[in-house]
Amino acid sequence: MxxxxxxxxSRQSIMNFCSHCGxxxxxxxxxxxxxxxxxxxxxxTIHYQNPKIVAGCIPEWQGRVLLCRRxxxxxxxxxxxxxxxxxxxxxxxxxAARETLEEANAVVKDLELYGVFNLPHINQVYMLFxxxxxxxxxxxxxxxxxxxLCEEAQVPWDELAFPxxxxxxxxFFEDRRRGVYPLRMSDIMRGADNRIEVRRx
Amino acid sequence: MxxxxxxxxSRQSIMNFCSHCGxxxxxxxxxxxxxxxxxxxxxxTIHYQNPKIVAGCIPEWQGRVLLCRRxxxxxxxxxxxxxxxxxxxxxxxxxAARETLEEANAVVKDLELYGVFNLPHINQVYMLFxxxxxxxxxxxxxxxxxxxLCEEAQVPWDELAFPxxxxxxxxFFEDRRRGVYPLRMSDIMRGADNRIEVRRx
Numbered sequence: 001m002x003x004x005x006x007x008x009x010s011r012q013s014i015m016n017f018c019s020h021c022g023x024x025x026x027x028x029x030x031x032x033x034x035x036x037x038x039x040x041x042x043x044x045t046i047h048y049q050n051p052k053i054v055a056g057c058i059p060e061w062q063g064r065v066l067l068c069r070r071x072x073x074x075x076x077x078x079x080x081x082x083x084x085x086x087x088x089x090x091x092x093x094x095x096a097a098r099e100t101l102e103e104a105n106a107v108v109k110d111l112e113l114y115g116v117f118n119l120p121h122i123n124q125v126y127m128l129f130x131x132x133x134x135x136x137x138x139x140x141x142x143x144x145x146x147x148x149l150c151e152e153a154q155v156p157w158d159e160l161a162f163p164x165x166x167x168x169x170x171x172f173f174e175d176r177r178r179g180v181y182p183l184r185m186s187d188i189m190r191g192a193d194n195r196i197e198v199r200r201x
Numbered sequence: 202m203x204x205x206x207x208x209x210x211s212r213q214s215i216m217n218f219c220s221h222c223g224x225x226x227x228x229x230x231x232x233x234x235x236x237x238x239x240x241x242x243x244x245x246t247i248h249y250q251n252p253k254i255v256a257g258c259i260p261e262w263q264g265r266v267l268l269c270r271r272x273x274x275x276x277x278x279x280x281x282x283x284x285x286x287x288x289x290x291x292x293x294x295x296x297a298a299r300e301t302l303e304e305a306n307a308v309v310k311d312l313e314l315y316g317v318f319n320l321p322h323i324n325q326v327y328m329l330f331x332x333x334x335x336x337x338x339x340x341x342x343x344x345x346x347x348x349x350l351c352e353e354a355q356v357p358w359d360e361l362a363f364p365x366x367x368x369x370x371x372x373f374f375e376d377r378r379r380g381v382y383p384l385r386m387s388d389i390m391r392g393a394d395n396r397i398e399v400r401r402x
Contacts, residue, residue, distance in 0.1 A: 017223035019216040019248070024223075032343070035288060047220070051287050052251045053326060086252050087236060091319035091388050092326060093402075113384060116314060116328075118292035125254060125293060127317075142233070183314060183384045187292050201294075 013049060013123075020045045051123040055095035056083025058172055059108050059133040064149040065172070066138050067156075068103050071145045075161035079148075081168060082106070083126065096129045104147045106138035115171060115184040117164050126164050130172075130181060152176075163188050163196045171200075214250060214324075221246045252324040256296035257284025259373055260309050260334040265350040266373070267339050268357075269304050272346045276362035280349075282369065283307070284327065297330045305348045307339035316372060316385040318365050327365050331373075331382060353377075364389050364397045372401075 015038040018025050023042030030037055030046050038047040058081055059066035067079045082103040086095040093111040100108050108131030117126040138147045148154070152173045160166045171184045185201040216239040219226050224243030231238055231247050239248040259282055260267035268280045283304040287296040294312040301309050309332030318327040339348045349355070353374045361367045372385045386402040 015220040017218055017220055019218055019220045019226075022218035022223050022225075025220075048286065049289055050253045051289055051291070053254060085249065086326075088250055088252055088324040089321050090252070091321055092317065093319075093386075094321075113317060113386060116293065118294075120290050120292055120295075123289040125287075185294075185314060 053086040054126045055086045057096045057100040057131045061133040061136040069145040078161035080161040103141045104138040107134040118187045121190045254287040255327045256287045258297045258301040258332045262334040262337040270346040279362035281362040304342045305339040308335040319388045322391045
């Protein structure tokens with residue numbers, strides 16, 4: 001669920017106390033390592049932090065793609081594809097299908113991995129699957145204001161929630177014109193001047 | 202680095218105290234959520250836990266594949282591909298190249314995503330890239346006893362460290378015979394009887 005983004009980016013990534021024993025942590029490079037980590041001052045537990053997977057779907061139906069208008073921050077009111085943090089115990093396509101069900105009350109079948117997008121500045125990897133929207137049925141879930149099945153020309157390009165959504169849709173419609181969908185990978189980064197840079201592989 | 206696996210699987214996943222304020226946590230389903238989470242009893246911070254990405258490489262040189270014999274637990278002495286936990290701030294191919302450099306002192310170029318393997322029972326997603334091993338050069342890194350460039354018949358099939366390594370190599374050599382490398386995805390799970398089950402998509 002996207003609602004989790006803010007929590008992940010703020011309180012969760014800054015660590016003050018050891019989650020194992022409750023003592024304060026400090027930042028140091030453990031022996032045999034080469035990166036600074038949070039290490040407990042009492043029990044010496046090393047607390048690794050790693051990127052998170054955002055799994056999502058491009059639900060397709062009769063040449064159109066299902067978009068969701070966000071009912072939550074960040075980017076309230078802007079358009080996105082159904083996507084959210086993968087949960088423990090899931091597979092990546094199961095996570096993409098669950099997010100699609102939660103955000104758009106929509107069932108997707110025949111999922112195929114289409115795009116892997118690295119967002120190193122926010123420690124996320126997006127994994128987007130193409131999926132067949134069953135019977136074209138969808139409606140707004142709890143985190144969604146409305147859903148819309150869009151042809152390429154109907155996509156609200158100026159009201160998309162995230163750069164990764166624009167990148168996914170641009171690549172998808174480009175590939176759809178050719179009728180082939182190779183795996184796509186891009187790095188999407190925020191540069192020194194705060195502008196988004198996209199590097200396609 | 203694979204050394205981190207045990208830490209991830211033991212102390213890190215069980216939480217006793219809030220890393221934000223140091224108070225005890227309890228397990229509950231937050232409002233608007235549908236899964237149990239660690240929640241702080243004092244400051245109410247919700248501590249999400251999510252799967253980790255293990256990025257790795259299939260380094261290729263003149264029809265052979267570079268394998269590493271592990272100098273660390275788990276699976277000390279068994280053979281693997283260079284792979285390890287992706288770090289914050291990295292892209293997935295950068296993580297795969299770094300692990301290859303750390304474990305086998307080897308430089309890989311032209312990385313292409315080849316396999317995505319879901320290991321839901323241990324909350325991991327492996328992302329394996331094919332890569333060209335520069336000048337066929339490699340040697341044992343700190344976590345490696347020895348390295349070996351193997352033709353298919355030279356792979357020590359009975360001494361592989363993890364089921365995901367076997368799955369990757371089986372698929373890779375199958376595809377190499379045909380000369381095409383479609384993106385591969387499998388779920389690799391431990392069943393109720395403790396046996397490994399592999400489900401290819």
